[in-house]
Amino acid sequence: MSTKVGLIVPHDYKLLSIAAILEVFETANNLFKETKKPFEIMIFQSIEQISEERLFGYEVNSIEESNGTLDLILIPAFTTDNMVEMIAKNMNFIPWLKKQHKDGAELASFCTGAFLFAASGLLNEKLATTHVDACSAFTKAFPLVKLKPEETLTADGSLYTSGGSTSTFHLLILLVQKYCGNEIAVQIAKIFSIDLNRYKQSYFSTFRPNHLHNDTLVAMLQHKIESQYHSIEKLEEITKDIPTSARNMTRRFKQVTGIPPIEYLQNIRVESSKKYLEQTQLSISEIIEKTGYNDPKAFRKVFFKMVGMKPLEYREKFRVQ
Numbered sequence: 001m002s003t004k005v006g007l008i009v010p011h012d013y014k015l016l017s018i019a020a021i022l023e024v025f026e027t028a029n030n031l032f033k034e035t036k037k038p039f040e041i042m043i044f045q046s047i048e049q050i051s052e053e054r055l056f057g058y059e060v061n062s063i064e065e066s067n068g069t070l071d072l073i074l075i076p077a078f079t080t081d082n083m084v085e086m087i088a089k090n091m092n093f094i095p096w097l098k099k100q101h102k103d104g105a106e107l108a109s110f111c112t113g114a115f116l117f118a119a120s121g122l123l124n125e126k127l128a129t130t131h132v133d134a135c136s137a138f139t140k141a142f143p144l145v146k147l148k149p150e151e152t153l154t155a156d157g158s159l160y161t162s163g164g165s166t167s168t169f170h171l172l173i174l175l176v177q178k179y180c181g182n183e184i185a186v187q188i189a190k191i192f193s194i195d196l197n198r199y200k201q202s203y204f205s206t207f208r209p210n211h212l213h214n215d216t217l218v219a220m221l222q223h224k225i226e227s228q229y230h231s232i233e234k235l236e237e238i239t240k241d242i243p244t245s246a247r248n249m250t251r252r253f254k255q256v257t258g259i260p261p262i263e264y265l266q267n268i269r270v271e272s273s274k275k276y277l278e279q280t281q282l283s284i285s286e287i288i289e290k291t292g293y294n295d296p297k298a299f300r301k302v303f304f305k306m307v308g309m310k311p312l313e314y315r316e317k318f319r320v321q
Contacts, residue, residue, distance in 0.1 A: 002038060004040050005025060005040065005041050005042065005071065006043075006061075006074065006100075006105075007022070007073075008044045008073065008075055008076070009044070010045075010046075010049075010078075010093060011049065011089040011090050012078045012079050012086050013077070013079070014079045014112075017077035017168060018056065020168050021074055021172065022056060024173075024176065024188060024192070025039050025172075025176075026041070027188060027191060028180055028184060031187060038179060038184075039179070042070070043055050043056065043059070043060050043061065044063050045061075045062060046062065046090075047062040047063070047064045064092075064096075066096075069104055069105055070100055070105045071106065072105065072108065072175065073101075073107050073108070075109040075114075075116055076110055076113050077111035077112045077164075078112045078113065078115070083112070083115040086115065087119045094116075094120045097122065101159075106158040106160070107122065108160035108161070108162075109130075110161075110167075111165075112130055112131050112134055112164075114128055114129070114161045115130070115134075115138065117161065118145050119142075122159060123142065123145045123159065123161075124144040125144060126145065126146060126159055127146050127156040128145050128147055128148070128154055128161040129151045129152070129154050129163045130161065130163065130164070131163060132163060132164060135147060135149040136258040136259065137258070152167045152171075153167060153170050155174070160174070160175070169192055169194045173189050173194060207267040207271045209257070209264070209267075210256065210258070217242055217243070218252055218257065221238070221239060221253060222257070224238040225238070225264055229265060229268045229272065229291070230272075230291055230292040232292055233294075235262060235265065266302050269291045269302075270307065273311065274307070274314065277315040277319070278319060299311075
């Protein structure tokens with residue numbers, strides 16, 4: 001009996017995500033050749049979206065008129081950075097996702113698809129991940145979700161999520177393994193040249209400070225950290241002339257940026273050190289000095305925690321030739 005797989009095609013979907021999902025499941029089906037295909041793939045949209053009877057070669061089903069429960073529902077990534085607006089556009093999917101899960105369907109999201117997934121409430125108190133650069137916004141929007149920013153994928157009961165980029169393929173291979181067995185999963189990994197030993201997505205993260213806000217005091221501290229990170233010894237040095245208490249400043253800063261000032265400083269320093277490792281021949285000692293660290297041990301500890309590998313390993317992997 002084939003596994004019934006429903007792929008939702010919401011507003012603002014990322015075409016590359018849809019293509020990867022369909023390509024993997026279609027490839028798994030093709031590997032069975034003469035025998036019964038393991039997956040029955042179906043496309044779902046909200047009825048107000050549907051403009052054609054077929055999409056990507058599949059008949060389009062409306063969530064409002066669908067009957068029966070699927071085995072597995074897939075939520076693709078989104079193209080927009082405005083996740084609040086995206087969720088509002090796609091609210092019609094949420095009751096359907098919740099009902100399908102209540103009736104026994106497994107759910108999986110890919111990359112930023114986790115935002116719509118989390119908006120359903122199904123991820124509350126569950127493990128999840130998303131694109132590494134969207135983690136700060138995700139945590140702020142869904143504090144009840146146990147987000148694991150460093151993980152390539154998560155599996156918590158019948159709920160699955162993946163990080164960004166090729167993490168999609170890691171989750172797809174896991175799902176193929178579950179429904180088709182290890183042999184087919186290994187074949188899929190070989191066909192798509194996916195390294196099954198890659199477990200962390202933190203290697204590829206890029207810290208992007210949030211400057212799109214109206215808090216002038218927070219903006220003032222951000223500017224001081226970003227321009228003086230290499231010479232700051234104590235944060236108190238650069239906050240003493242900001243007209244508010246240290247406690248209030250920390251509270252406001254975290255509320256606006258998602259992280260406290262000390263973590264912001266660490267991110268700025270690590271991001272700078274990554275550029276030195278990628279683009280220069282400077283020694284680790286020279287980089288430590290240029291990024292404001294006095295203790296090499298502390299630098300290596302923070303770097304490994306944020307990036308997931310040692311500085312020299314990072315240089316070997318990402319050095320611009």
